[in-house]
Amino acid sequence: MSKINEELLYFDVGDLFAELNEYILEQKAEGKKVIAFLSHEFLPVELIEAAGAVPLPLIFAGDEDKMTAGGDLLNPNVCSYARSILGYFKENAEYGNYRFLSKVDGVISTNFCTSNILIPEAIIKNFGNHGRDEEIRNFEFFMPYLQRPKHILYYKEQLDQLYKNLLEFTGNSHNPQDFKDTIVKYTKFKQTLVDLYKHEISGVDQLKIIQKALLFGPNYIDLKSIEDVPKRDFKKVNNKVILSGCAPFIGDNIVELIEEGGGNVVYNNTWIGNLIEYSIIDTNKINGSINIKEQVINALGENFRNHSASSHCIPNFQDYYVKELYKISERVGTKAVINLIIKFCDEIGMERQDIKDKAADLGLKMLNLEKDYSQEIMGQLRTRIEAFIEML
Amino acid sequence: MIIVGIDIGSLSTKVALVIDGELKDYIIDRSTYRFKEVGHELFDKVLQRNDLRIEDIDRIISTGYGRHTIDLAQDQVTEITAHARGVQYFFPKVRSIIDIGGQDSKVIIISQKTGKVIDFQMNDKCAAGTGRFLEVMANALEVKISNFGDLALKAIKPETISSMCTVFAESEVISLFAKGAAKENIAMGLHIAIAKRVGGMAKRLHAQPPLVFCGGVAKNPAVKKALEEVLGFEINVPKDPQITGALGAALIAYDKMKDKA
Numbered sequence: 001m002s003k004i005n006e007e008l009l010y011f012d013v014g015d016l017f018a019e020l021n022e023y024i025l026e027q028k029a030e031g032k033k034v035i036a037f038l039s040h041e042f043l044p045v046e047l048i049e050a051a052g053a054v055p056l057p058l059i060f061a062g063d064e065d066k067m068t069a070g071g072d073l074l075n076p077n078v079c080s081y082a083r084s085i086l087g088y089f090k091e092n093a094e095y096g097n098y099r100f101l102s103k104v105d106g107v108i109s110t111n112f113c114t115s116n117i118l119i120p121e122a123i124i125k126n127f128g129n130h131g132r133d134e135e136i137r138n139f140e141f142f143m144p145y146l147q148r149p150k151h152i153l154y155y156k157e158q159l160d161q162l163y164k165n166l167l168e169f170t171g172n173s174h175n176p177q178d179f180k181d182t183i184v185k186y187t188k189f190k191q192t193l194v195d196l197y198k199h200e201i202s203g204v205d206q207l208k209i210i211q212k213a214l215l216f217g218p219n220y221i222d223l224k225s226i227e228d229v230p231k232r233d234f235k236k237v238n239n240k241v242i243l244s245g246c247a248p249f250i251g252d253n254i255v256e257l258i259e260e261g262g263g264n265v266v267y268n269n270t271w272i273g274n275l276i277e278y279s280i281i282d283t284n285k286i287n288g289s290i291n292i293k294e295q296v297i298n299a300l301g302e303n304f305r306n307h308s309a310s311s312h313c314i315p316n317f318q319d320y321y322v323k324e325l326y327k328i329s330e331r332v333g334t335k336a337v338i339n340l341i342i343k344f345c346d347e348i349g350m351e352r353q354d355i356k357d358k359a360a361d362l363g364l365k366m367l368n369l370e371k372d373y374s375q376e377i378m379g380q381l382r383t384r385i386e387a388f389i390e391m392l
Numbered sequence: 393m394i395i396v397g398i399d400i401g402s403l404s405t406k407v408a409l410v411i412d413g414e415l416k417d418y419i420i421d422r423s424t425y426r427f428k429e430v431g432h433e434l435f436d437k438v439l440q441r442n443d444l445r446i447e448d449i450d451r452i453i454s455t456g457y458g459r460h461t462i463d464l465a466q467d468q469v470t471e472i473t474a475h476a477r478g479v480q481y482f483f484p485k486v487r488s489i490i491d492i493g494g495q496d497s498k499v500i501i502i503s504q505k506t507g508k509v510i511d512f513q514m515n516d517k518c519a520a521g522t523g524r525f526l527e528v529m530a531n532a533l534e535v536k537i538s539n540f541g542d543l544a545l546k547a548i549k550p551e552t553i554s555s556m557c558t559v560f561a562e563s564e565v566i567s568l569f570a571k572g573a574a575k576e577n578i579a580m581g582l583h584i585a586i587a588k589r590v591g592g593m594a595k596r597l598h599a600q601p602p603l604v605f606c607g608g609v610a611k612n613p614a615v616k617k618a619l620e621e622v623l624g625f626e627i628n629v630p631k632d633p634q635i636t637g638a639l640g641a642a643l644i645a646y647d648k649m650k651d652k653a
Binding site: 353365370379380383384386387390391 | 469
């Protein structure tokens with residue numbers, strides 16, 4: 001593997017949090033508002049920055065303590081990720097590792113999945129005015145469940161309203177040129193992340209680059225050095241694996257386990273991975289300097305309509321999801337898929353067997369790997385992963 | 393070629409001696425909490441009673457839950473791949489395997505064409521559907537685990553056990569016992585419960601006969617009977633169902649060395 005600019009990586013999650021604390025404090029010192037959200041491909045982070053706020057994606061995996069702490073506030077059988085995020089807020093202290101959470105001014109609640117609805121509500125209810133001057137503001141952003149024209153129209157209205165609400169909250173006004181610059185900057189940034197898999201970078205490092213890039217954004221992270229990393233020859237990689245399903249959040253060691261077990265994650269088809277592609281705004285569709293905002297919202301509407309495998313807006317999405325995986329498998333030259341299921345995830349978890357059966361019909365070998373963030377399951381996870389790699 | 397396979401399970405450690413692809417000797421004992429030491433002791437015993445020295449061994453390979461703990465081994469393989477190979481030694485045409493050990497249970501599907509593992513599933517992080525479940529229940533009924541299956545086979549009308557959680561099932565057993573239910577009927581109810589759990593996993597993977605049942609729990613005739621009823625076909629049990637992991641690991645090492653030679 002080629003040498004990667006170390007600034008794009010992180011070696012310890014604690015160090016990453018320390019860096020994030022510093023970054024958020026600097027942004028706050030400049031008078032900016034911090035907007036937290038649970039990331040997925042339908043929530044355009046560009047709009048948050050274009051409105052003059054600091055986007056803070058809550059993309060952190062948890063541990064036993066955080067899951068338990070979150071379970072006390074919600075329910076022990078809500079997804080492990082949702083419980084963990086609340087656990088972070090509960091553990092947040094003025095001088096602790098997660099003190100950036102005490103700087104959150106607003107949260108965006110979406111209806112992507114049950115957790116996306118529950119977490120913002122629970123954050124506001126339990127921590128909304130905890131040690132803050134002002135209560136955390138809730139921004140509702142609801143996405144339609146279908147892709148017909150009237151649903152796309154509704155989605156675009158929601159985007160427009162979200163942007164207006166954010167502008168009103170930050171006290172900024174819409175500046176078409178700044179808006180366009182932000183969109184162009186993010187498009188380039190996201191495209192580099194989406195193309196990471198084409199370079200000679202291990203799955204573990206790719207994931208770390210993506211996680212850090214999403215956390216800090218293009219104003220802080222310069223991805224230019226990626227271009228110097230040679231392109232990968234997929235034919236020369238052994239035991240290639242596609243990772244799919246739930247996102248491997250910061251601190252989740254799933255990709256490390258796969259690569260320690262002898263596999264190579266060559267494609268990461270998750271929200272913290274190549275699904276970013278669905279959120280890239282096609283800047284070729286933005287012309288001139290008039291109605292930039294409308295053009296961007298139209299482009300986002302197109303993205304929503306063109307999403308070919310979303311569990312959110314495609315009824316019986318399993319068929320499309322598996323077809324998409326098949327296309328990826330042809331591109332990277334492997335039939336092996338590890339489908340990550342975060343315990344109690346209602347989006348991916350409930351359809352696991354159907355997805356696996358449909359994948360098998362297309363010749364894909366799929367391991368449904370269900371996990372939470374506890375340490376005690378590590379031995380069993382290793383066995384499952386190693387056995388799957390032995391099968392290849 | 394002389395190969396030793398060591399299977400370090402959560403409850404028992406198994407060592408198999410394979411010479412030129414044939415099982416020559418094996419030994420089984422409790423793992424206790426000293427995985428590494430027990431592995432060494434059993435390895436030494438097998439060597440001693442076969443007049444072998446460590447220098448005579450061409451390859452040592454480990455498998456099982458504690459496969460990474462034993463420093464003797466030059467290679468490791470998961471128990472899933474190892475059981476598949478070990479079972480094929482006794483039943484070459486096997487298509488599906490159910491392995492129920494001390495702390496986990498698994499279903500393994502084998503390709504008819506290639507003889508390789510094509511799918512598998514393991515139980516979740518919980519004692520339901522494992523040997524530990526039966527051990528706890530045998531204790532609750534004050535029956536020796538070695539007699540538990542025979543007792544269950546005497547049942548006339550098995551009780552229904554609705555909880556699969558080991559803790560709740562234990563309470564259910566005590567409550568049934570207090571209501572005057574016969575021990576053998578409760579025992580069979582528990583065996584049916586475990587068979588439904590593991591059988592369900594097998595059905596999800598579309599397990600087909602010939603199916604071989606291995607692992608320590610396969611010594612229990614009542615689990616075998618209950619599994620046959622759940623699955624709707626007869627299942628096979630090797631003469632010593634605990635040894636397939638260690639044997640399979642040794643055979644995998646043998647196959648690799650033979651290919652290289």
